Amino acid sequence: MEISLELVPRSEEYICEQVDFVEQTIPQISAINFPDLLSFDIRAWEACRMMAHSQLDRIAHLRAIDFDMNQPFRLTNFLKENNISKILVIEGDKPLDKPDAVYYPTKTVDFIRKLKKEIEGVTVYAAFDPYRNNIRFELEYLQQKTEAGAMGFFSQPFFDLRLLEIYSEYLEGYDVYWGVSPVTTKGSKHYWETRNRAIFPKSFAPTLDWNVRFGQEVMNFCQKNSFNIYLMPINIDIPEYLKRLFMVSG
Numbered sequence: 001m002e003i004s005l006e007l008v009p010r011s012e013e014y015i016c017e018q019v020d021f022v023e024q025t026i027p028q029i030s031a032i033n034f035p036d037l038l039s040f041d042i043r044a045w046e047a048c049r050m051m052a053h054s055q056l057d058r059i060a061h062l063r064a065i066d067f068d069m070n071q072p073f074r075l076t077n078f079l080k081e082n083n084i085s086k087i088l089v090i091e092g093d094k095p096l097d098k099p100d101a102v103y104y105p106t107k108t109v110d111f112i113r114k115l116k117k118e119i120e121g122v123t124v125y126a127a128f129d130p131y132r133n134n135i136r137f138e139l140e141y142l143q144q145k146t147e148a149g150a151m152g153f154f155s156q157p158f159f160d161l162r163l164l165e166i167y168s169e170y171l172e173g174y175d176v177y178w179g180v181s182p183v184t185t186k187g188s189k190h191y192w193e194t195r196n197r198a199i200f201p202k203s204f205a206p207t208l209d210w211n212v213r214f215g216q217e218v219m220n221f222c223q224k225n226s227f228n229i230y231l232m233p234i235n236i237d238i239p240e241y242l243k244r245l246f247m248v249s250g
Contacts, residue, residue, distance in 0.1 A: 001219070001222050001223045001226070001227065001228055002030050002031065002177070002228040003028050003029045003030055003031075003219075003230075003231065004029070004030065004032070004033050004057075004059065004228065004229070004231070005022060005029050005031070005032055005033065005231045005233075005238075005242075006032075006033045006034075006035060006230065006231065006232040006233070006234075007019070007032055007034060007047070007238075008034075008035060008037065008040070008234070009034050009035075009037070009040055009042035009043075009044065009046070009047035009050075010040060010042075011042070012042070012050050015042075015047055015050050015051060016050065016051070018238055019051045019054050019056065021238075021239055021242075022056065022242070023054060023055070025239070025242070025243070025248055026242050026243075026246055026248065028246060029056070029231075029242075030056060030057060031056055031057035031058070031059055031086075032051060032054075032058055032059065033059045033061065033088060033154070033230070034047040034059070034060055035061045036060070036061045036063050036066075036090075036092075038101075039095070044060040044062065045060040045062075045075055045078060045079065045082075045084060047060070048060045048082065048084045049078075049082045049084070052082060052083070057086060058084055058086065059086040059087065059125070060079075060084055060087055060088070061087075061088045061089075061090055062075075062087055062088070062089055062090070062111075062115075063090055063091070063092025064089060064090065064091050064092055064106040064107065064108050064110075064111040065091060065092040065094070065103045065104055065105075065106055066092060066103065066104070066106075067104060067106055067111060067114075068104045068106070069104065069106050069110060069111070072118065073114060073115060073118045073119065076118060076119055079119065079122070080119075085121055085122055085123060086122075086123045086125070087115065087122060087123070087124050087125065088124075088125045088126070088127065088154055089108055089112050089115070089124060089125070089126055089127065089150070090108070090127045091107070091127075108126065108127075108145065109144050109145055109148045110148075112124050112126060112145055112149050112150050113149055115149070116148070116149030123151050124149055124150050124151060125150060125151060125152050125153060125154055125175075125177075126145040126150035126152075126153050126154075127153070127155075127156070128142060128153040128155040128156065128176070129155070129156045129196075130156060130158065130167055131156065131196055131197040131198055131199070135166070135167065135170070139170055139171075142171075142174075146174075151175060152174060152175030152176060152177070153171075153174065153175070153176050153177065154176075154179065154230050155167075155176065155177065155178050155179040155230065156179050156196060156198075157179035157180055157181035157192075157198070157230075157232055158178060158179060158180065158218070159183065159192070159198060159199065159200045159201070159214070160201045161214070161217055161218065161221065163199060164178055164218065164221070165221070168221075168225060168227065172225075175228070176227050176228065177227075177228040177229060177230035178222060178227055178228070178229055178230060179229075179230045179232055180214070180218050180229060180230065180231055180232065181232035181233065182208065182212075182215070182233055182241055183204075183206055183211065184206050184207060184211060184236060185206050186206055189204070189206055208236075208244065211241075212241070212244045212245050215231070215245050216245065219245075231245075
């Protein structure tokens with residue numbers, strides 16, 4: 001089982017601090033994912049460069065709508081020069097506060113195919129959203145991404161193990177990182193339900209205790225079924241969450 005941790009690229013100091021903590025304290029984590037958030041100055045690929053000293057894998061998120069299909073991929077040299085060989089492709093959203101920004105009608109499947117064609121040796125992962133539509137639709141979409149060159153998938157966070165188990169039956173044999181994101185406020189739960197249409201079990205409680213137990217249940221499931229896990233601790237104390245999740249004292 002591989003474990004990847006998402007880090008928001010708030011600053012170079014923050015990135016180095018969190019990466020150092022992970023390497024020194026949580027050896028079970030093998031990779032760091034950097035989302036590409038336009039609300040921060042540091043783009044995902046720049047964040048990967050900032051942790052070049054680390055032995056952890058680095059995975060940069062790329063938003064398909066930021067790249068023109070009619071032009072050569074503009075980050076090829078940057079990725080090669082900085083030994084960034086793993087990418088997670090998402091479609092991307094147009095932020096409401098940047099009306100003058102330039103975007104392209106680039107679709108995820110086409111962008112994956114372009115990356116595989118233009119960058120030698122790159123490993124491309126694709127996003128997986130269990131709440132987007134129905135199970136059949138999402139599985140067919142994942143198949144299209146696989147045929148385009150995606151080597152595996154990172155899912156949106158699950159909050160109900162029963163739903164994860166249903167999807168896992170159809171994705172047996174795939175390289176899947178199942179997402180887990182601690183939700184510790186009613187406001188955060190409301191966000192996931194309204195913005196992402198996420199499903200929470202009746203037993204859910206917006207506490208760190210509940211989220212730690214759930215994260216451990218998912219890790220046990222992944223360990224037993226040869227899957228991977230994707231930790232997404234957003235707006236929470238990462239060291240505290242990880243120490244409790246991996247039962248690290250001190």
